[in-house]
Amino acid sequence: MKETFYKLFWVWEYDKEEKWLNEMAAQGWALSGVGFCRYTFDKVQPGEYTVRLQLLNQCPASAESMGYLRLVEDSGAEYVGRMMRWVYFRKSGDRDFRLFSDNRSQAEYLGRIQRFLAPLTVANLGIGLSNLCMGLSLPSAVNAWCGCLSLTVAAFLGLGWRKVWQKRCQVLKECDVFE
Amino acid sequence: MGNGGALTEAVYYILLTLLQPRHGYGIMQTVEGLTGGRVRLAAGTLYGAISTMLDKGWITALPGEGEGRRKEYLITAEGMSVLREELARLEELATNGKKLLEERENEGNLL
Structure with missing residues (x-):
């Protein structure tokens, strides 16, 4: 089924x-x-x-x-x-199924996710700001609304990036003692 | 050549198992068998280590394709010397550990 x-x-x-x-x-x-x-x-x-x-x-x-x-x-x-x-x-049948088995490779992987999120955040921020600036000087509000939308997405992406960064810091701290 | 630092357990065991040509899954199985199931290399960790070790020239991918179009790898001369250096380091760790713990026991300090 x-x-x-x-x-x-x-x-x-x-x-x-x-x-x-x-x-x-x-x-x-x-x-x-x-x-x-x-x-x-x-x-x-x-x-x-x-x-x-x-x-x-x-x-x-x-x-x-x-x-x-x-x-x-x-x-x-x-x-x-x-x-x-x-x-x-x-x-x-493997509750322990993982793709990374040590702290070092886990930290490296989290770095990869950060590098994936960072350019998306910056792009949305840039698009958002330029749309907002354009929108404020135009009679129609479409650009300003699009700008606000992009900025909201950028904010969520940024928060997501920060969450991954915090997790990576935790794993790296663990790396000081266990690999 | 190594920079004098310690190898990760994953890298050490991968070098050791690649004294014979093996593909990725062969490495996983051999390491699990050697350590009685204690070390279970996950695919992402293993693949990352293989790619770093290939870049460093410690292992090499064998030309052609092994069984089921899986790439096989083998340790290089450089990898051998890294492995020997690491083994000497591990022996030093074990010798010092045993020596100091025994001394303490002989002094009657049983904790």
Whole structure:
């Protein structure tokens, strides 16, 4: 049996998204496909699957990423699908399923997410400010509204970046004692 | 060559298992077996370490493709010398640890 859910997670909510997917798995719905705001699930035993999502270094179709996806599959997980550079995996019967097994590589990965969010934040900030400036000198309010929208998105992206940064600081502190 | 620092456990075990040609999953299995299941390298950690070690020239990807179009890797001469240096460092750690703990026990300080 399959079921499709529509749900929106912003890019800075990847953590929340993974948590939700695992809550679904705990209730017996294992992710089997992803699309834009669309999640398809298989009916399985509650708690059978653990789901992980990951931001890849390169496009999933590149040779490097293909080699990586194969390795994850070799290790017993299933590749479920992708949205841009984000890929989704699920693994049966392994509650300990992780993609990073030491603090150092975990910190490096969080740095990758920061580098992904930073340019998006700056771009939205720039677009927002220039639209706002333009809007204030024009009779129509369209530009000003678009500017406010971009600035709001930039603020959320910035907060998301900060959350990842804080998490990375925690992991790096742990690195001082344990690798 | 190493910079005198300590290798991570993942890097040390990857070098050790690549004394023979192995593909990624082969490395995972061998390390898990060697450590009795204590060290389970996750795919992201392993892949990141492999790519860094390839850049450093400690390991090399073998030409052609192994079983099931999986790339196989092997330690290089440079990787061997890094591995030997690390082994000497680990021996020093263990020797010093044992020595000082034994001294303490002989003094009757049992904690």
